[in-house]
Amino acid sequence: MRTRLVVIGNGMAGARTVEEILARGGDFDITMFGDEPYGNYNRIMLSNVLAGVEDESGIFLNDLTWYTDNGITLHTGTRIDRIDRFAKMVYAADGTATPYDKLIIATGSRAFVPPIPGLHRPGRGYHQGVFAFRTLDDTRSMIRYAREHQRAVVIGGGLLGLEAARGLQNHLPHVTLIHAAGHLMNAQLNEAAGETLRATVEARLGIEVVVNGRTTEILGKNAVTGVKLGDGRVIPCDVVVVAAGIRANAEMAAASGLVVERGIVVDDQMRAQDEDDIYAVGECAQHRGETYGLVAPLWDQAKVLADHLTGVNPFAEYHGSQVATKLKVAGVDVAAMGLQAPERDDDESLTFTEPGRGIYKNVIIRGGRLVGATMVGDVKKVAFLMQAFDRGLALPEERAELMFDLGGPSGEVKVEEMADDEQVCNCNGVSKGAICSTVQSGCKTVTGVMDKTRAGKGCGTCKPLVQRIVEWAAGGEVDEDPAASWYVPGIPMPKPELMNAIRVHSLRSVSAVFAKLGGEEDAKSKMGLASLLKMMWGGDYVDERDARFINDRVHANIQRDGTFSVVPQMKGGVTTPAQLRRIAEVAEKHAVPMVKLTGGQRIDLLGIPKEKLPEVWADLDMPSGYAYGKSFRTVKTCVGSDFCRFGVGDSTALGIALEERYQGIEGPGKMKLAVTGCPRNCAEAYVKDLGVVAIDGGKWEIYVGGAAGAHIRKGDLLATVGSAAEVMVLTGRFLQYYRENANWLERTYAFVPRLGIERVREVVVDDKDGIAAALDAAMDASVAAYRDPWKDRDDPATPGQFRTSLPLTVLPQVPVRA
Amino acid sequence: MIALGSVDEIPPGEGRTFAVDGDMIAVFRLRDGSVRALQATCPHRGGPLADGQIDLKQVICPLHLNAWDLTTGCSLSGQPDVAVYPVRVDDNQILLGD
Ligand SMILES: Cc1cc2nc3c(=O)[nH]c(=O)nc-3n(C[C@H](O)[C@H](O)[C@H](O)COP(=O)(O)OP(=O)(O)OC[C@H]3O[C@@H](n4cnc5c(N)ncnc54)[C@H](O)[C@@H]3O)c2cc1C
Ligand code: HEM
Ligand code: SF4
Ligand code: SF4
Numbered sequence: 001m002r003t004r005l006v007v008i009g010n011g012m013a014g015a016r017t018v019e020e021i022l023a024r025g026g027d028f029d030i031t032m033f034g035d036e037p038y039g040n041y042n043r044i045m046l047s048n049v050l051a052g053v054e055d056e057s058g059i060f061l062n063d064l065t066w067y068t069d070n071g072i073t074l075h076t077g078t079r080i081d082r083i084d085r086f087a088k089m090v091y092a093a094d095g096t097a098t099p100y101d102k103l104i105i106a107t108g109s110r111a112f113v114p115p116i117p118g119l120h121r122p123g124r125g126y127h128q129g130v131f132a133f134r135t136l137d138d139t140r141s142m143i144r145y146a147r148e149h150q151r152a153v154v155i156g157g158g159l160l161g162l163e164a165a166r167g168l169q170n171h172l173p174h175v176t177l178i179h180a181a182g183h184l185m186n187a188q189l190n191e192a193a194g195e196t197l198r199a200t201v202e203a204r205l206g207i208e209v210v211v212n213g214r215t216t217e218i219l220g221k222n223a224v225t226g227v228k229l230g231d232g233r234v235i236p237c238d239v240v241v242v243a244a245g246i247r248a249n250a251e252m253a254a255a256s257g258l259v260v261e262r263g264i265v266v267d268d269q270m271r272a273q274d275e276d277d278i279y280a281v282g283e284c285a286q287h288r289g290e291t292y293g294l295v296a297p298l299w300d301q302a303k304v305l306a307d308h309l310t311g312v313n314p315f316a317e318y319h320g321s322q323v324a325t326k327l328k329v330a331g332v333d334v335a336a337m338g339l340q341a342p343e344r345d346d347d348e349s350l351t352f353t354e355p356g357r358g359i360y361k362n363v364i365i366r367g368g369r370l371v372g373a374t375m376v377g378d379v380k381k382v383a384f385l386m387q388a389f390d391r392g393l394a395l396p397e398e399r400a401e402l403m404f405d406l407g408g409p410s411g412e413v414k415v416e417e418m419a420d421d422e423q424v425c426n427c428n429g430v431s432k433g434a435i436c437s438t439v440q441s442g443c444k445t446v447t448g449v450m451d452k453t454r455a456g457k458g459c460g461t462c463k464p465l466v467q468r469i470v471e472w473a474a475g476g477e478v479d480e481d482p483a484a485s486w487y488v489p490g491i492p493m494p495k496p497e498l499m500n501a502i503r504v505h506s507l508r509s510v511s512a513v514f515a516k517l518g519g520e521e522d523a524k525s526k527m528g529l530a531s532l533l534k535m536m537w538g539g540d541y542v543d544e545r546d547a548r549f550i551n552d553r554v555h556a557n558i559q560r561d562g563t564f565s566v567v568p569q570m571k572g573g574v575t576t577p578a579q580l581r582r583i584a585e586v587a588e589k590h591a592v593p594m595v596k597l598t599g600g601q602r603i604d605l606l607g608i609p610k611e612k613l614p615e616v617w618a619d620l621d622m623p624s625g626y627a628y629g630k631s632f633r634t635v636k637t638c639v640g641s642d643f644c645r646f647g648v649g650d651s652t653a654l655g656i657a658l659e660e661r662y663q664g665i666e667g668p669g670k671m672k673l674a675v676t677g678c679p680r681n682c683a684e685a686y687v688k689d690l691g692v693v694a695i696d697g698g699k700w701e702i703y704v705g706g707a708a709g710a711h712i713r714k715g716d717l718l719a720t721v722g723s724a725a726e727v728m729v730l731t732g733r734f735l736q737y738y739r740e741n742a743n744w745l746e747r748t749y750a751f752v753p754r755l756g757i758e759r760v761r762e763v764v765v766d767d768k769d770g771i772a773a774a775l776d777a778a779m780d781a782s783v784a785a786y787r788d789p790w791k792d793r794d795d796p797a798t799p800g801q802f803r804t805s806l807p808l809t810v811l812p813q814v815p816v817r818a
Numbered sequence: 819m820i821a822l823g824s825v826d827e828i829p830p831g832e833g834r835t836f837a838v839d840g841d842m843i844a845v846f847r848l849r850d851g852s853v854r855a856l857q858a859t860c861p862h863r864g865g866p867l868a869d870g871q872i873d874l875k876q877v878i879c880p881l882h883l884n885a886w887d888l889t890t891g892c893s894l895s896g897q898p899d900v901a902v903y904p905v906r907v908d909d910n911q912i913l914l915g916d
């Protein structure tokens with residue numbers, strides 16, 4: 001019969017120990033009991049859930065299928081009441097009894113609730129409005145309740161209390177933190193550091209802090225209405241969160257006859273004192289007089305116990321852990337490890353303070369090794385300090401380098417010199433080896449590795465190191481960070497994924513995209529999304545005007561003084577006397593400050609006030625030249641074979657035809673085209689997004705990806721074709737391919753080299769992917785949906801669409817009463 | 819307290835400029851329904867802030883794309899801060915002042 005292993009407690013330590021046992025090939029018949037109704041989740045991320053930066057679903061470490069897949073019998077929501085050490089049985093609250101050969105106790109701890117009158121209601125547990133902060137259920141009910149209330153008091157100014165206070169601000173407007181000791185985080189920080197932290201928490205986070213505050217009573221009859229302090233002060237509030245410390249869940253073990261002091265007393269192999277087959281790990285265990293309240297020690301404990309139980313190393317020993325803490329509160333950086341202040345006469349100590357910026361730094365060195373460090377307000381050096389502290393690394397001669405980046409060699413650990421089993425992420429217990437093997441299995445982005453291994457997903461301190469290890473393991477072939485490939489900054493998706501999500505969820509407006517995919521509206525992403533949605537949905541796009549940049553709201557280009565420029569369409573740069581006369585009349589009538597020829601072969605009327613735009617368009621009665629949008633702009637042409645003695649192709653006719661067909665098409669960036677009648681290139685076709693050059697024999701060359709703006713690039717030859725009709729088709733297909741695949745604001749001069757001209761040719765000319773017909777059809781639809789925006793003039797799209805934002809005199813004057 | 823007019827004068831997610839007693843004030847109507855009021859001209863080079871794009875936090879000047887916090891007026895891109903004015907909507911009216 002396989003050895004029966006029973007684990008009491010399905011939290012971080014219990015589940016991790018089982019993972020370590022499985023990783024060592026341990027062959028046990030495993031049964032786990034957990035008081036909570038879930039699989040195993042990452043408790044430290046509850047702070048992030050409360051703060052709204054992580055979703056509940058994102059914190060599960062082992063879901064229920066993990067247990068079945070590994071043949072583990074899991075009893076969720078089942079509390080063990082008693083252990084019979086002699087009969088080797090555990091008894092659950094539901095009356096069942098389960099035999100074991102080996103037993104692991106991993107019951108963790110619970111919130112310590114100080115004996116404050118009024119915290120409890122007779123027969124109902126906590127008073128209504130009082131919460132502890134330990135479990136997912138606590139967090140859920142706290143969020144639900146806080147959302148409907150106004151003022152919260154958090155009792156306890158340690159790590160947990162600060163994280164709770166910060167998180168609550170996400171749900172209600174007023175948070176007060178009451179701390180019994182003289183300064184915040186007194187277990188980790190000395191007085192000066194705690195005082196710096198208090199100032200920052202008050203000024204930057206807007207949390208009111210009361211130190212030396214002894215809570216003497218919780219007020220309120222049916223629900224909490226306030227707390228009373230020892231000095232008689234009353235702080236009104238409707239939510240109270242108790243974060244005054246933790247106590248090991250060891251009563252059940254004590255009642256069952258195990259040796260319990262502050263926790264279940266264990267030896268160096270995590271074996272309960274005087275027992276042969278009972279072990280304890282995690283916060284419920286007391287080892288060499290220490291109980292721990294952080295996860296890093298329990299990863300070490302889990303490894304030792306797994307080594308021992310599976311026989312991989314029956315003599316593995318746990319010797320205690322050095323703990324370093326970091327506050328997970330955005331905007332307030334605190335990290336602390338080891339000593340708070342020098343203890344011996346020959347301890348070296350360096351302190352740097354800059355209270356104005358909320359910075360306090362202190363390191364303590366003994367015998368050349370780091371024995372303590374505190375960083376408040378600036379934690380840039382923390383990753384290095386933690387390693388130096390944890391492993392007793394040699395320290396830089398120039399001690400100031402421990403606190404500042406001095407430009408010299410940074411005292412960073414060398415990745416190649418780290419041992420494979422060296423722990424990188426202390427929050428989630430991820431080793432260098434685990435990161436490397438993830439990279440080797442094909443995941444080559446930093447965020448990808450972080451998602452897979454959970455490294456860097458706890459307090460975040462180790463992220464820079466994780467990044468360096470990924471880079472090293474990938475041998476310099478790190479894929480670009482996805483954020484760089486997101487289409488717009490506000491939605492974490494590359495373009496194809498984004499387009500797919502938009503299609504799957506039928507998202508037809510920019511606000512719908514944010515609501516479904518982005519969480520929060522982002523001003524810097526709106527314009528890019530509007531362009532994409534318009535391309536994807538055509539006539540079915542729900543046009544929210546605020547998603548447009550001002551130029552696209554009023555179909556004109558904003559100038560430095562807040563006026564606009566009006567450029568009527570002039571296809572192929574060819575005009576007529578009648579057109580010129582009309583433009584001249586309009587310019588005179590409206591006293592246009594400047595009339596100028598543009599680089600795109602048309603005429604620009606500059607300095608038109610916004611409110612005059614509709615009138616100017618009406619007087620011109622010409623279509624828009626789209627000189628303002630991220631869109632198809634113009635087709636420059638030369639006079640070509642009609643007039644030029646060198647011309648070998650009718651460049652003007654082709655240019656006009658191209659502009660006629662593709663006018664106004666929107667895209668990720670501007671699209672400037674040209675057609676030139678011979679390789680002398682008078683129309684500058686080699687440096688256009690798409691340029692067409694007539695060559696001898698009635699043929700046309702098509703160049704793509706050229707530019708002659710701030711960036712200069714000669715286009716790549718896409719194809720040489722035999723007819724103007726083919727130019728028309730390939731132009732449409734290339735532009736559509738660009739529209740669908742380029743990132744927002746990525747011009748063709750970046751897009752074409754990114755994919756490579758061969759790849760572009762494969763798709764656009766050779767139709768290797770079989771999508772040519774689809775690209776053509778999509779472009780046809782866009783062409784068919786074209787509508788001259790200047791026709792908008794009689795019927796403003798929004799109230800005040802053309803109302804001026806400058807200058808003063810023509811604004812609607814509001815009567816002011818004195 | 820001054821009534822500037824109906825909130826319907828401002829399309830959701832956009833801003834409009836109002837002249838109040840010789841001052842120019844840009845009022846924005848956020849997509850969550852609330853309103854914000856800032857000085858109308860950009861401290862950088864005088865751009866019209868009401869023509870900028872906004873979200874629930876910031877406004878981006880249309881001229882050089884500097885950003886300001888809509889609630890505090892603090893610059894988010896290293897420019898001088900802008901003035902903010904108390905403003906709210908009551909019974910569909912935009913009310914400026916305390
Ligand atoms: C909000 C929050 C933030 C934190 N942030 C950090 C951080 O940033 N860094 C850090 O290092 N640590 C942090 N911690 C501490 C960390 O979560 C704990 O150290 C860790 O969870 C301890 O693991 P454990 O397995 O010993 O206990 P637990 O994770 O609490 O697991 C014990 C489990 O056993 C169950 N149980 C108890 N008694 C019984 C019984 N009789 N029968 C059946 N089941 C039982 C409990 O319901 C629980 O599910 C944080 C804790 C909280 C609450
Ligand atoms: C979740 C666990 C707990 C539950 C369900 C619980 C439940 C209760 C209940 C029902 C009462 C009766 C209240 C009354 O009659 O007025 C009470 C009172 C009390 N409990 Fe707890 N309790 C818990 C944990 C604790 C802990 C951990 C402590 C302290 C270490 C504690 C300290 C007290 C004190 C001091 C009182 C008296 C309070 C008063 O007079 O208002 N309790 N508790
Ligand atoms: S490019 Fe050739 S055809 Fe066109 S104007 Fe110049 S020389 Fe003449
Ligand atoms: S080059 Fe273009 S951007 Fe620069 S000043 Fe001239 S018009 Fe303006």
Ligand code: FES
Nearest residue numbers: 860863865879882
């Ligand atoms: S004028 Fe506003 S950013 Fe330059």
